[in-house]
Amino acid sequence: MAGILGLGGYVPERVMSNDDWAALVDTTDEWITARTGIKRRRFASDDESTLDMAAAAAELAIKDADLSPADIGEIIVATDTPELYLPDTSSLLQDRLGCGNVPTYDLGGSGCAGFVQALDVARARIQFAPRKVLVVGVELISRLMSWKSRATCVLFGDAAGAVVMGPGEAKAEVLDVVTGTDGSKADILTLRTGGTRHPFSIDAAKTEAHRNIEMHGREVFREAVLRMSSAVTDVLRRIGKSVADVALVVPHQANKRIIDAVRKRLGVAEESVYVNVEEYGNTGSASVPFALWEAHQTGRINAGDLVVLTAFGAGFHWAAAAVQF
Ligand SMILES: CC(C)(COP(=O)(O)OP(=O)(O)OC[C@H]1O[C@@H](n2cnc3c(N)ncnc32)[C@H](O)[C@@H]1OP(=O)(O)O)[C@@H](O)C(=O)NCCC(=O)NCCS
Numbered sequence: 001m002a003g004i005l006g007l008g009g010y011v012p013e014r015v016m017s018n019d020d021w022a023a024l025v026d027t028t029d030e031w032i033t034a035r036t037g038i039k040r041r042r043f044a045s046d047d048e049s050t051l052d053m054a055a056a057a058a059e060l061a062i063k064d065a066d067l068s069p070a071d072i073g074e075i076i077v078a079t080d081t082p083e084l085y086l087p088d089t090s091s092l093l094q095d096r097l098g099c100g101n102v103p104t105y106d107l108g109g110s111g112c113a114g115f116v117q118a119l120d121v122a123r124a125r126i127q128f129a130p131r132k133v134l135v136v137g138v139e140l141i142s143r144l145m146s147w148k149s150r151a152t153c154v155l156f157g158d159a160a161g162a163v164v165m166g167p168g169e170a171k172a173e174v175l176d177v178v179t180g181t182d183g184s185k186a187d188i189l190t191l192r193t194g195g196t197r198h199p200f201s202i203d204a205a206k207t208e209a210h211r212n213i214e215m216h217g218r219e220v221f222r223e224a225v226l227r228m229s230s231a232v233t234d235v236l237r238r239i240g241k242s243v244a245d246v247a248l249v250v251p252h253q254a255n256k257r258i259i260d261a262v263r264k265r266l267g268v269a270e271e272s273v274y275v276n277v278e279e280y281g282n283t284g285s286a287s288v289p290f291a292l293w294e295a296h297q298t299g300r301i302n303a304g305d306l307v308v309l310t311a312f313g314a315g316f317h318w319a320a321a322a323v324q325f
Helices: 018-022 029-036 050-064 089-097 111-128 183-188 202-207 217-238 256-266 284-297
Strands: 003-010 014-017 040-043 074-078 104-107 133-139 159-166 172-181 248-251 306-313 317-324
Touching (some): 003 050, 029 256, 050 133, 050 159, 050 284, 074 089, 089 104, 089 133, 111 133, 111 284, 111 306, 111 317, 172 217, 217 306, 248 284, 284 306
16 A cells, blocks of 8 residues: 655745735735635745755655655656746656656646645556655746736745655555546636647737636636535545544645535534645645645644545546545
């Protein structure tokens, strides 16, 4: 079975408050707080990059696992905001950490579901060929999003989270993971410019089309609630447990109202759901691993706890993982 051997997380120091956004776009602290529960988020400094953030979280996770980079046998990086267009961030991370010539790959474009999907891939890889797999979720979205579109810019923040998975002495076992995708809902959350259908152009740059995340907010909200709650129910059914057995749900931190709706649908007590969206906003693929790391660091997770991770993202993808500490 694949276990979690170590955890790590990183957020940049710079804090961007709702009032800071209100000074730049037509919004208010009241609107953002009421609709999303977000009060602050962290933004990378000008000399920080996706790779720096990924490396910071990865180094902590490797140390927490009592391992060295040379022990890592494979690397998966989930991100929609890579260091470069080519090559992938995982290649650069392998070199930065000094992991040797182990296989690496990025999982991109699946929005905020990327990390839990990557966890599932890592778990399958370990069962096929036992090895220590570094799984990173990282997002430096502040540099790639539009700073003019109030409908989206206020939602996001930068962060990184990482786990080392493998056979051996584990802090937690990943009991099961469910994942799913509804490609017919691809258009509810998109960034259209930059690919082959709409290549990057001077005209696109002038209108900032290459930074324009188009979101049907209400539909994303509805799908997120439906899919995360059913993914949690499914993964619990598969391991023969119920929500009453769950010590902590760690959901993707997109919006407090989404988290509350999932909690109510599942019938989980408020204290059994980890929430840090107020402090960090939506950090994409970093959201779940960073929240898991923070919950573990701050004593919200204890030995013996059954923890369920769940996420959704552009695609439309969803996933849930049952993790026994
Ligand atoms: C985005 C979201 C908070 C918007 O809330 P909503 O209740 O659906 O609000 P609407 O989109 O209907 O917008 C209501 C009004 O607020 C306005 N508005 C949008 N962003 C605003 C902002 N930052 N400040 C002030 N007003 C804003 C809209 O222009 C609209 O005005 P109008 O009625 O005059 O047209 C909500 O839909 C949501 O959380 N969706 C899920 C998003 C998500 O999780 N995305 C991440 C995916 S990983």
